[in-house]
Amino acid sequence: MASVYDTLLERGYIKQVTHEEEIKELFEKEKITFYIGFDPTADSLHVGHFIQMMVMAHMQRAGHRPIALLGGGTTMVGDPSGKTDMRKMLTKEQIEHNAECFKGQFSKVIDFTDGKAIMENNANWLLNLNYIEFLREVGVHFSVNRMLTAECYKQRLEKGLTFLEFNYMLMQGYDFLELNRRYGCVLQMGGDDQWSNILAGVDLIRRKESKPAFGMTFALLTNSEGKKMGKTENGALWLDPEKTSPYDFYQYWRNIDDADVEKCLALLTFIPMDEVRRLGSLKDAEINEAKKVLAYEVTKLIHGEEEAQKSKAAAEALFSGGQDMSAVPTSYIKKDELGCTISELLVNTKILPSKSEAKRLIQQGGLTVNDEKITDMNMLVTEGLFNDNSMLMRRGKKNYNRIVIE
Incomplete structure (x- = not known):
């Protein structure tokens, strides 16, 4: 019987895994608890986070339990991964406000009722840590030589890496350890830029608890040229309708390159893969039908059916010279x-x-x-x-x- 591992693989999510055969077996035999971390650096999630939400939804539909971990503690330090400059420091109040905004957005595709999923915040254990105890319990297991070879630090070393950011990997590793102790969480998932940080947590649990722990990363959302998708002339493509209107959101997917349609249908919708492949194989003018399906389905997931219908009607009215302007920004x-x-x-x-x-x-x-x-x-x-x-x-x-x- 196919497991969710096969689903994630077929749809193109999986990039790297720590223990492939063991993870496959785990997914087939058990219902596990896993987590993905989200640092609330802004007051809305963007489309880059949406892939991670979709992975959580696929896992939950297969009976596994997601933990959406809000980085109330880690955001006070800032993740150096994929950054050439240090992140802007946010106040505790800004971080708490942003975390609240995230909650509603997760609920669009993940069911938090009756403990089917957990929302946790690492501020609950990171903000009150005793520094000496933390160094003795966690720091002793981290090799500085090995940390410096991690991709997330290599880039920052050229410009100057602060000791503040250098701690980030230890904190993320400690998050995984805490979630393992509190909820029996055995798998950390995240974007491929998090590989080094995920390995740190897997290694820490195996050393401290002498228990198996696993990691998996997924492909970042890039176009056929390898550039990150979800950037508009006004910045990121946000999930908050106040920051990116449903109509603009719909239009973004309606206008993507032909070469990216199949990938986006696989990663960002629940359409069965046979239909994804059929739509993705359409050529020339016909591919526009696939783009309409993509735009409608993604907008429906994020903004609901009514907004998706309005955006579709407005786009078609404008295209045909009609008069329905209700959804135009x-x-x-x-x-x-x-x-x-x-x-x-x-x-x-x-x-x-x-x-x-x-x-x-x-x-x-x-x-x-x-x-x-x-x-x-x-x-x-x-x-x-x-x-x-x-x-x-x-x-x-x-x-x-x-x-x-x-």
């Missing part, structure tokens, strides 16, 4: 704000982050207002541009925004 201005330049309007409404971005967009011929191409970044925004107090702006081929006079 809308910004409101007051009448006395008229008279500003078009580039000022783009920045004031937060459609673009800076005037230089607005200038670049207009110079490259990428901005139309009411189907008229804009060539002058100093063009004044007047009432004549609005029809029934509404103006439609398009950036590039498919990014629409509506400006409404309140």
Whole structure:
């Protein structure tokens, strides 16, 4: 009988595992507790985290118990993995606020009722540690020579690695040990950039407890050229509708490259793999149907069926020249704000982050207002541009925004 290991492998999640045969056997014979850590460095999860949520959901559907570990303690130090610069230091209050925001987002795909999944926070054991005791219990098992060969530290060594960050691996290893003691957690999962940190925890449990412990990483969400996906001109593709509107979220997936469609359907939806392969094999104009399925399914998982329907209807109405504007991202201005330049309007409404971005967009011929191409970044925004107090702006081929006079 196929186990969830086969599912994760077939869908393309698994990148590295510590003990392949043992893990396969474990998944077939037992229902285990596993964990994935999330450092609340922002007040929303982004699409990079969504792969990890999907892995948790697949595991839970197969009867295993997920722990979503919020890094209330580790975030106060900052993970050096994949970073060339030290992370911004956050206050305890900011971290707690961010952690609260994460909870609602996890619940979209993971069931926390009746103990089927656990939400834990490493602040509960890390913030009150006695430093000397910690060094004696945990630090003694870590070889500095070996730590310095880890990929996460190599990059930072060139610019300067602080002792604060150097502790991160010890703390993450200790998290796994704590979760093993508290909940019988035997597997840590995470993005492939966490491999060194995961190995540290596996090794620590095996040394301290003389028990088996395992690690697994999954592929990061990258496009066919190996670049990280989920970046938009306004930054990350957030799961919070206030930070990335459901319509913009839908449009992102609707407009991805043909080469990435099959991979994204496998990783970011629950569509059966036979159908994923069929959709992924469509060519030319037909691949657009697969992109619509992808955009709808991912938006439905994150924002619910109603928002997915609205986004789909709005995208199709705009494409066919229809009038349903209800889901198009809308910004409101007051009448006395008229008279500003078009580039000022783009920045004031937060459609673009800076005037230089607005200038670049207009110079490259990428901005139309009411189907008229804009060539002058100093063009004044007047009432004549609005029809029934509404103006439609398009950036590039498919990014629409509506400006409404309140």
